[in-house]
Structures are given as structure tokens and as C-alpha cells.
Amino acid sequence: MSKVFxxxxxxxxxxxxxxxxxxxxxxxxxxDSPAMVKIDAEGELVIKRESIEALIGRSFxxxxxxxxxxxxxxxxxxDDDEFRLSWPK
Amino acid sequence: xxxxxxxxxxxxxxxxxxxxxxxxxxxxGWDDHLMFCAPFAYCLPPSTRFGDLxxxxxxxxxxxxxxxxxVDFATVTWLKSGQPFQPDMNKTLAELGLKHKDILRFxxxxxxxxxxxxx
Amino acid sequence: MDMKASKKKLGLKExxxxxxxxxxxxxxxxxxxxxxxxxxxEGIKIHDWDKWEDPFxxxxxxxxxxxxxxxxxxxxxxxxxxxxxxxxxxxxxxYLNAVKLFLTGISPLEYVAHRGFAAAGRNFPxxxxxxxxxxxxxxxxxxxxxxxxxxxxxxKHYDGFHDFKHMLERVWYLSxxxxxxxxxxxxxxxxxxxAIGFSFEYVLTNLLFVPFMSGAAYNGDMATVTxxxxxxxxxxxxxxxxxxxxxxxxxxxPDNLPIVQxxxxxxxxxxxxxxxxxxxxxxxxxxxxxxxxxxAWEIYFEQNGGALFNDLAKYGIKVPECLTQCTEDKExxxxxxxxxxxQYGGAAAFHTWMPNDExxxxxxxxxxxxxxxxxxxxxxxxxxxxxxxNRFYTxxxxxxxxxxxxxxxxxxxGDPTKICYRESEYQGEKYHTCSDGCKHIFDDEPExxxxxxxxxxxxxxxxxxxxxxxxxxxxxxxxxxxxDWYHFNNGKDNMDFEGSRDQANFAMWRGMATKNT
Numbered sequence: 001m002s003k004v005f006x007x008x009x010x011x012x013x014x015x016x017x018x019x020x021x022x023x024x025x026x027x028x029x030x031x032d033s034p035a036m037v038k039i040d041a042e043g044e045l046v047i048k049r050e051s052i053e054a055l056i057g058r059s060f061x062x063x064x065x066x067x068x069x070x071x072x073x074x075x076x077x078x079d080d081d082e083f084r085l086s087w088p089k
Numbered sequence: 090x091x092x093x094x095x096x097x098x099x100x101x102x103x104x105x106x107x108x109x110x111x112x113x114x115x116x117x118g119w120d121d122h123l124m125f126c127a128p129f130a131y132c133l134p135p136s137t138r139f140g141d142l143x144x145x146x147x148x149x150x151x152x153x154x155x156x157x158x159x160v161d162f163a164t165v166t167w168l169k170s171g172q173p174f175q176p177d178m179n180k181t182l183a184e185l186g187l188k189h190k191d192i193l194r195f196x197x198x199x200x201x202x203x204x205x206x207x208x
Numbered sequence: 209m210d211m212k213a214s215k216k217k218l219g220l221k222e223x224x225x226x227x228x229x230x231x232x233x234x235x236x237x238x239x240x241x242x243x244x245x246x247x248x249x250e251g252i253k254i255h256d257w258d259k260w261e262d263p264f265x266x267x268x269x270x271x272x273x274x275x276x277x278x279x280x281x282x283x284x285x286x287x288x289x290x291x292x293x294x295x296x297x298x299x300x301x302x303y304l305n306a307v308k309l310f311l312t313g314i315s316p317l318e319y320v321a322h323r324g325f326a327a328a329g330r331n332f333p334x335x336x337x338x339x340x341x342x343x344x345x346x347x348x349x350x351x352x353x354x355x356x357x358x359x360x361x362x363x364k365h366y367d368g369f370h371d372f373k374h375m376l377e378r379v380w381y382l383s384x385x386x387x388x389x390x391x392x393x394x395x396x397x398x399x400x401x402x403a404i405g406f407s408f409e410y411v412l413t414n415l416l417f418v419p420f421m422s423g424a425a426y427n428g429d430m431a432t433v434t435x436x437x438x439x440x441x442x443x444x445x446x447x448x449x450x451x452x453x454x455x456x457x458x459x460x461x462p463d464n465l466p467i468v469q470x471x472x473x474x475x476x477x478x479x480x481x482x483x484x485x486x487x488x489x490x491x492x493x494x495x496x497x498x499x500x501x502x503x504a505w506e507i508y509f510e511q512n513g514g515a516l517f518n519d520l521a522k523y524g525i526k527v528p529e530c531l532t533q534c535t536e537d538k539e540x541x542x543x544x545x546x547x548x549x550x551q552y553g554g555a556a557a558f559h560t561w562m563p564n565d566e567x568x569x570x571x572x573x574x575x576x577x578x579x580x581x582x583x584x585x586x587x588x589x590x591x592x593x594x595x596x597x598n599r600f601y602t603x604x605x606x607x608x609x610x611x612x613x614x615x616x617x618x619x620x621x622g623d624p625t626k627i628c629y630r631e632s633e634y635q636g637e638k639y640h641t642c643s644d645g646c647k648h649i650f651d652d653e654p655e656x657x658x659x660x661x662x663x664x665x666x667x668x669x670x671x672x673x674x675x676x677x678x679x680x681x682x683x684x685x686x687x688x689x690x691x692d693w694y695h696f697n698n699g700k701d702n703m704d705f706e707g708s709r710d711q712a713n714f715a716m717w718r719g720m721a722t723k724n725t
Contacts, residue, residue, distance in 0.1 A: 002514070002515030002518050002519070003511065003515060004515075005512070007418065009437050009441075033419075033422045033498060034422045034423075034425040034426040034498060035421075035422055035425035035433055035437070036418070036421075036422055036425075036437070038418075063220075063264075063266070063270050063274060064274070066264075066274050066441060066444070066445070067274055067277050067278055067281070067441060068441065069440075069441050069444045070417075070418060070437055070440045070441065070443075070444070071414050071417075071418055071440060071443060071444055071447070072444045072447065072448070073447075073512050073515060073516070074515070075263070075451070075519075076263040076264065076448050077263055078220065078263055078264055078265060079219070079220050079221055079265070080219050080220050087515055087518070087519050088519065091653070091655065092653045092655050092656050093249060093250050093251060093396065094249070095245065095246070095249050098655055099655065100655065100658065100659050101658075102635075102637050102658040102659070103658065103659050103660060103661060103662070103665070104637075104662065104665045104669075105637065108669045109668060109669060110669075110670065112668065114665065114668065116607040116640070118607075118616075118627055118629075120626065120627075121625060121626075123547075123582075123586070123619075123625065123627070124551075124586055124589075124600075125551075125602065126544065126547050126548040126551060126552075126602075126606065126615060126617045127548070127606040127607055127608075127615035127616040127617045127627065128606070128607040128616055128627065128629075129604040129605065129606060129607065130604075130605050130606060130607045130608070130664050130665075130668070131604070132668035149603065149604070150602075150603060150604035153600055170631055171629065171631075188638075189637075189638075190637070190638040190639075190640070191638070192607075192629065192631065192638075192640060194629070202586075203585045203586050203589045204585035204589075206581070206582055206583075206585045206586065206625075207582075207625035207626075208582075208583075208585055208586035208589070
């Protein structure tokens with residue numbers, strides 16, 4: 001199985017996003033570098049709009065992720081509720 | 090294979106000999122002396138004597154290396170395009186059959202660069 | 209950010225479908241093949257353009273909204289950086305030289321990428337890829353502008369930042385990245401997408417932007433890290449476009465496979481050669497290092513690229529053969545490249561230096577198989593000579609590879625003590641290349657590469673002196689004339705960092721910033 005990853009700039013906006021991603025994907029591992037964090041996960045990684053909204057207390061559009069996104073690996077599928085990265089099995 | 094193109098695709102080479110004002114390109118590399126990061130490129134008249142290439146032109150380029158003063162051209166072996174080549178020091182590039190964009194490597198037995206690391 | 213995410217009338221998928229399916233039409237005044245003359249000549253067969261799907265499903269309204277937000281964030285930082293003398297907060301003035309190489313070697317290519325994606329968007333008959341190329345084209349011009357803008361602040365204080373556009377067209381080492389993009393741009397739109405959209409964006413830009421920008425943060429360069437990450441936030445979309453494009457081509461027709469494979473092989477190798485410059489920046493030009501080039505290579509190329517090629521195997525795509533060579537090269541290329549710039553430091557628009565003892569120990573630790581064995585003695589010798597006032601500057605022009613245009617500095621597979629020589633003949637003329645990878649590319653399309661504008665040969669042809677120069681005049685100094693033609697300030701932009709004006713100014717200004725005298 002291959003790993004997918006996503007990296008974000010480290011700032012106040014991404015803190016709750018990273019927290020939500022790690023809670024929703026228990027198999028994911030966060031690796032810190034200066035000014036950024038890279039989250040690696042075997043096979044698949046899912047970012048859920050509702051989980052982020054629960055942490056920030058306002059509605060959130062998943063396309064806002066783009067502002068602080070650094071890089072991704074894997075096939076992406078995005079809709080209104082989920083941002084999903086995967087390598088098909 | 091040929092280039093896939095919308096139209097006929099034929100162009101003349103950018104570096105044919107006629108563009109070098111009577112000179113020809115010659116490349117020279119010194120094996121086991123990577124202190125010089127790459128072979129040198131020279132543009133020389135075909136009438137250049139091989140001995141002048143070694144004693145004047147190459148001496149100017151390679152002379153910084155502490156091994157240079159130990160080079161004995163009597164024992165140097167030469168390769169032209171990877172094949173053995175035996176130059177006569179008194180002949181010219183043209184007389185030796187050296188053509189535009191030929192590549193020479195020379196090997197100096199016993200000399201292995203800085204601290205023997207081929208530098 | 210405080211943006212209202214109101215309840216949408218249409219979902220993401222519907223909005224995207226409307227924009228990319230509803231807005232296209234079949235032309236009737238002119239036949240489609242006349243309107244899109246570049247769509248077929250490369251041999252790629254497309255049967256249904258509607259099978260193209262952008263996984264981000266980005267529409268123009270959302271695109272402008274988020275790009276505007278990125279710009280606001282970026283310029284807030286740039287203003288703060290300029291207002292607070294941010295340039296004095298970097299670790300060490302040597303660091304600036306990495307930024308100079310970035311400005312001269314990379315930022316102008318963002319502009320070329322802008323043009324290339326505009327052209328690709330114009331030439332694809334399908335609406336989905338056209339919209340994606342349009343967005344990428346606008347992204348790329350944004351990158352060029354923000355990089356130039358951010359780095360213009362350094363131009364107020366330091367040497368070598370003054371004329372990147374002029375230099376790109378002329379300078380010997382800048383011909384390496386320039387010729388890479390020229391090669392891609394002069395191909396058809398599908399090859400461009402594999403070259404830049406897939407190989408460069410998907411496989412290689414992570415190596416350029418991610419560890420290097422993190423390195424800029426580590427070295428206190430707030431301006432560079434901010435434009436870098438701002439650019440990189442678009443790259444995720446670009447990588448997705450590249451991957452989508454390759455999947456689309458492979459799914460459309462089985463005849464596309466050998467063509468795509470050939471392009472992947474070619475462009476992976478071309479890209480890897482260009483990245484030699486980035487390897488050197490990471491290992492030698494960042495005073496405070498985040499990770500070695502080799503480590504970055506392993507994470508972003510071997511692991512990430514490995515996952516990608518595992519996935520593409522289902523279409524019949526094979527890992528490019530040249531990549532076995534890279535596993536060996538990752539231990540050498542950064543050292544070989546720095547050795548090259550050090551000795552040609554008289555002809556570079558940035559400063560060079562030899563690493564100090566502590567830095568050499570770091571290199572030994574990161575490169576246990578190679579640094580001490582092949583490079584340390586050479587570098588120590590040069591440093592000792594420089595201390596004796598005998599700093600090494602090569603006085604003769606190097607031989608260049610006909611394809612990648614890098615000096616012939618790479619070594620033979622399996623023997624890092626011997627230069628790798630490869631030779632081809634085409635229509636009675638000899639051509640030299642640095643590797644099996646470059647020779648293979650040459651032999652496949654010799655008509656293209658015989659036209660290469662090789663800086664060394666151009667100098668010898670007399671094409672690189674200022675207008676009116678007489679090379680036959682007594683006392684003619686060819687190097688000085690070439691540097692003049694490059695618009696270098698000879699003695700200020702070039703030569704060793706030790707003793708440079710940048711070094712003296714940085715020390716003086718930092719002293720003024722921290723003391724009251």
C-alpha cells in the first residue's frame with residue numbers, strides 16, 4: 001500500500017484543520033518542519049467539512065483549504081462535504 | 090525517430106565549423122583530476138601544433154593543479170572518443186586528423202589527484 | 209480568515225459541470241480541426257473530451273475569491289518584511305545567494321509556464337482541460353509577479369538582483385532551466401502537459417518548493433517563504449491537473465501508451481538534471497539546513513514518485529529506466545554542482561564559498577558513503593589555497609552537454625572518479641552528452657537538439673560580446689566582455705563571498721540594527 005500525504009502551512013487557520021484531520025484519520029501521522037506540517041497516511045486520507053466546523057464554530061467551505069495548502073499526493077476527490085486523497089487498491 | 094511537427098522540420102546545426110572564424114572546437118579532459126569539474130572546450134586554429142596545445146594552452150588551463158608539474162608527456166596516454174590515440178607533438182591538429190568537436194582524454198599514470206581521491 | 213460560507217444553491221459538482229460542459233460548443237463557420245490545429249499531430253488520440261474531470265471542481269468565482277485571499281495574505285507579509293528591515297533577520301548573508309539563483313533561474317520560468325499553459329489551453333479542444341490550463345496560466349503569472357516583487361526588496365540592498373530578465377537569455381548556467389522550458393514549449397500541447405504539468409509539477413516541484421521553502425523559513429527569510437508557500441498552494445492544483453491529464457490520455461486510447469511512456473522517460477530525466485541546481489542550493493547555500501538533498505530526494509521523489517508509478521502500472525506505464533541512475537546520483541550531484549560553481553565563480557552572478565569545518569561534518573554525516581571519500585579532500589585543498597591567497601578560479605570554458613546544457617560534470621555509472629562521456633553523430637557532425645539519459649533524448653530527436661544555443665560555443669562564435677566589441681583588438685579580455693554582455697557588475701556580483709560587498713554591508717547594517725553606535 002502506498003502513502004498519500006497533504007501538507008499545510010502552519011498558522012492559526014490550519015491549526016483546527018490539522019486537529020480535525022488527525023482525529024478523523026487515526027492512521028495518519030503528522031511530521032513538522034519549519035513553517036509547515038506534512039500529514040502522511042497509508043492508502044487514504046479524508047478531510048471532513050463537519051469536523052472542521054465543529055472545531056471552529058462556523059460554517060466552512062472545503063475550498064478554503066486551498067489558501068493554506070502546500071502539496072498533496074494521491075488521487076483527489078472533492079465535493080461539498082469531503083476532500084478525499086487515495087491510492088486505489 | 091523523427092520530431093513530430095506541424096510542418097517540415099529541418100534546421101542547420103548551430104555549431105558547424107564554418108561559424109567559428111577559422112577555428113575548430115576541441116575538448117580536453119584530464120582523467121582522475123576532477124578538481125577540474127568538466128573537460129575544457131577550446132576553439133583553436135587547425136594549424137595549432139599539438140606540442141603547443143600541451144605545453145602552452147593546456148598548461149594555462151590545468152596548471153593550478155599540484156599534479157600538473159609532475160605530468161610527463163612521454164608517459165601520458167591519450168584517448169580520442171574513448172579509443173587509443175597517439176599524437177605526435179610536432180604535428181598540427183589538422184595533420185593528426187583531429188576534427189571539429191573531437192574529444193581527447195589524457196591519462197597520467199601514477200597521478201591520482203589531491204590526496205589520491207581523483208580530485 | 210473570516211469568509212461567509214453561505215448555503216449554496218448548486219453543489220460543487222453541479223457548478224463545475226455547468227461551467228465545463230455547458231459552455232463549450234462545436235464551431236460551424238470553421239471546421240474544428242482548423243480551429244484546433246495542434247490537437248492531433250503528436251499522435252495522441254482523444255475520443256471523448258467530456259471524460260476529463262478536475263477533482264478540485266474549481267469554478268471561476270471560487271478561483272478569484274481564494275486567489276485574492278492568498279494575495280492579501282502575501283502582501284501583508286511583504287509589507288511587514290520591508291517596513292521592518294526583514295533582510296537583516298536572515299541567518300547569514302551567504303543565504304542571499306540561493307535567493308539570487310532562485311530569482312534569475314526560476315522566477316522567469318514561472319512566466320514561461322504562464323505562456324505555455326495559456327497556449328495549451330488555447331490548443332485543447334476540450335473545455336475541462338482548457339479551464340484548468342487557464343487557471344494554471346493565471347497562477348503562473350501570479351508566481352512570477354509575486355516572486356519578482358518580493359525579491360525586489362533585496363535588490364535595494366544587495367548585488368546580483370538587478371537584471372534577471374536580461375540574464376536569463378544569456379548566462380551560461382541559466383541556459384539550463386531556460387532550454388528545459390524552451391524544449392517543452394516548442395513541443396505540442398500534449399507533450400507540454402507531460403513535461404510541465406506532469407513530470408515537473410507532479411514529480412519534481414515538491415523538491416523545489418517544499419524543503420527549500422521550509423529552508424527559507426529556517427533561515428529567517430520571511431519574504432521568500434511566504435511567496436514560496438503562496439505559490440505552492442497553487443501547486444497542489446497543478447499536480448492534480450498533471451495527474452489527471454496523464455490518466456485521461458491513457459484511458460482514452462491504448463495507442464497513447466507508448467507515446468506517453470516516451471515523454472515520461474524524457475521529461476523525468478530532463479527535470480532531474482535541472483534539479484541538480486536545487487540540490488546544490490539545499491546542501492551548500494542554506495546556512496541553516498532543514499534536510500539534505502538526498503533526504504529530500506528520498507521523501508519526495510522515491511517515496512512519492514514510487515507511489516505514483518505503482519498506481520500508473522495499471523495502465524502499463526513503467527518506471528523510467530534512467531531512475532536507477534538517480535539512486536546513485538543523489539549521493540553526488542549536489543557536491544559536483546557546487547564544485548562547478550565554485551570554480552566558475554568568476555562567471556556567476558552570485559557568490560560562492562567553501563563550507564567551513566562544521567558544515568563539512570554535516571555533509572559527511574548526511575553523505576556517509578561519498579562526501580569524505582570523494583569530495584572532502586578537494587574542498588579542503590581549495591579552502592587552504594584560498595586562505596593562502598590562491599583562490600581557485602578556472603580560466604577556461606567547460607564542455608557542455610548538448611541536451612541538458614550543464615557542463616560535463618557528471619560521473620560514469622558505477623565509478624564516481626570518471627567523467628561520463630557519451631557521443632552521437634548526426635548528419636556528419638559530432639554531438640556530446642553527459643549521460644545515457646541525455647544521449648537517448650538526443651538520439652530520439654536529433655533535429656531538435658542540433659539547434660541548441662550552447663553558451664560556450666556561442667562565446668567562441670563571438671556572439672556574446674557587447675555590440676561594437678573588437679575581439680581582435682590588443683589586450684582584449686574575452687571574459688570581461690562576456691560578463692559585460694551578461695550585465696554583471698564584475699567584481700561585485702561574482703567571485704567569492706569572502707571579501708564581497710554583500711558580506712561587508714550585511715555585517716555593517718546588522719551591527720547598526722543591534723547597536724547604538
